[in-house]
Amino acid sequence: MIAEPLINSAGTITTQTLEISIGPQHPSTHGVFRMDVVLDGEIVRALKPVVGYLHRNHEQLAEKMAWLGSMPYTDRLDYFNSMSNNWAYALAVEKLAGIKVPARAEYIRVIMAELSRLQNHASAIGFLLQDCGAWGTPLLYAFKEREKILDFFETVSGSRMMCNYFRFGGVRVDLAEAMLAMARKIVAEFPKFLDEFEKLMTTNEVVLARCQRVGILPKELAIAGSISGPVARASGVEYDIRKVDKYGIYDRLEFGVPVGEVGDVYDRYYIRVLEMREAVKILQQVLRDIPAGPVQAVEVKLRGFKLPAGDGYGRIEGPKGELGFYLVSEGGPKPYRYHIRPPSFINLTVLEDMCLGHKVADAIIILGSIDIVLGEVDR
């Protein structure tokens, strides 16, 4: 076979771009995720994400089940934060039906959601550093703290990750005093872990060299691309659904919303550290003020629950971004349409823009900094 001459007529070496696919089996793609990249040497010239490997048809399954039957399936959407997913679904149903949640249940919901946020951000940073090549040291330090939170979830709801704890109008079971003491212990020990964690990474020269000025997301693109969560806030978009929609009891709690400036990978890492510190503040307030009372609205039936006809959209500030549920009901016991607005899926819209011109290794880190979970992307 006669190949093209190595030295072409202009006197330079003939080059070609290389199209490879990163994934779906890959240790750094956070699940079964594929990126078709066009490479010029090591520089990324084009990138197309390919998803659908974990598509489990959740939305169609929900149309065949009662409203409550979809609740265990929402655990499996973003399997790191099953509590937050449960809350988003319960919120959407309560919004459509006009159910009021008792006060103690609201406080318990915030405890679960913020603990979920803590363990999600710790793991996300751990996985980001693993993608950088740190071979698991920050990851396993994060997992040691995460174990305490998962043990708490197991004591409360019965299961470490697939909790199925929230119900329409409240939560499933009440928190005993011993469980609240466990939560207080976790919150008391968390700042010490965060200080140690930061010492490993925040001023580390290797992290700085690899993560600063890499994968910059401009603010206008973040808003136009419907990016939400820590990724958007790192780019300077000052939008936190807890402050805007004020769902639950977040209007009574004092906490700050960190906003970044540059929007590179380092900002996305550091904003998660700051959000963890804010979550600890929220937890301290909630654990101090939690009132006594019932944990479930009495008018909600367990079996044969029917929603009035109509449609509605409910959303929460999940740890990965805006998680929303759009529900259409025809007045019956099953949903007519059940749609999930997944933050990871939509945050992938700008992956190509962030990776152009960077090297392949940087593309892996940029993907890690968006913090996707395939259960949510594909549903």
Next chain:
Amino acid sequence: MNYPGKGLMEGLAVTARNFVGSYFYKDRLTTVQYPEERVQTPENSRTFPFLVFEDSPDKPRCTACKICETECPPKCIYIVMDRDDKGKPMQRPKVFDIDISVCMQCQICVEVCPFDAIKMDNDYEKSKYERFDALVERLPDLLKPNEYYRKVKPTEASEVDARLKAEAEAKAAKKAAAAAAAAAKAAAQPPPAPTGTVT
């Protein structure tokens, strides 16, 4: 005092402290030598369901009402009611299959059961050698005595026992009160009016 590599040295100091500390402080060593040692799971932890019987396996609390079968999200339960020779339903299941490869341990069957008949176990060592039929648990595998329930979940079992006892007592008291009221009514009945006049 800033020197090149300060961040790196601080990070290495953290890992060194953890590494050396793991020889002296037990809580820095988090590995558990399974299966010789086992981590004690909390009482509330749930794996797969089982059926409770009080006195003998022939009289489970389950009445084959099929509510758990209807409410189960992945539809992993299959129930057939037992019938006697004349075809009359005997309030107990003849077939109760749970496919534990489909079961997602969501606990909804436990929540909706009106008779406290199905409860969640916390045994997680359920591996089998075959993939298909071996992962279906049938009625003999599922039936377990109330003593077993009290052993694995003491708080929950004592709550359920107390509640069932209170309900039984309330029912008996109501029945006794109704019988007493009926007897009192019969005693207080006026004698029948004379049918004719006595001259």
Next chain:
Amino acid sequence: MIPTSEQLCEAIRVAVPGAVIEIVPSTPAAAQPALLVDCEHAVAVARYLKDEPTCRLDFCSCVTGVDYLAKSFIEVVYHLYSVALKHGPVVLKVRAPRELDQCRVPSLTPVWRGCEFQEREAYDLYGVKFAGHPDLRRILMWNEFADHPMRKDYVPPADYEWEPTPHDEVLKRTKAAGGIMPPSAAATEVKK
């Protein structure tokens, strides 16, 4: 404060002449009435909503396809929020007929870039073609897949092997397709 649906309706009729627009109510508890727009003027209405100073709806949060089989149309629902003014949601709806060759709506990706993946998903699962979408191809199903699975009249392929606890429709189709019946189900055919 965000204008009410009636005010928005009036303002749009003035700004985008010829737009056919009506309000679709929602349940009182959710209180999210929708603006139903015709396909021709959808892009113009979207641009107006994005740029107009009192609305500034620059964040398209959610794009959903809904199949109304009984009413013979497929609806695409857009939920819009404003990051600049921190209000919302404003719901925009567009409708298309259900027949595959006529099922077309204009794409709002040129207005809000975030609609890109979600419109691809609506095309993949419902068969709605978005005119003007930069890259309309399947996203969740594989490229060679032929049908549109989320439609209400979709019939899944009958490929049942071992179903130990079949119920209702699955049981009927397993028997019809000659699938393997589990011992318990086969042996205990209940005589009614």
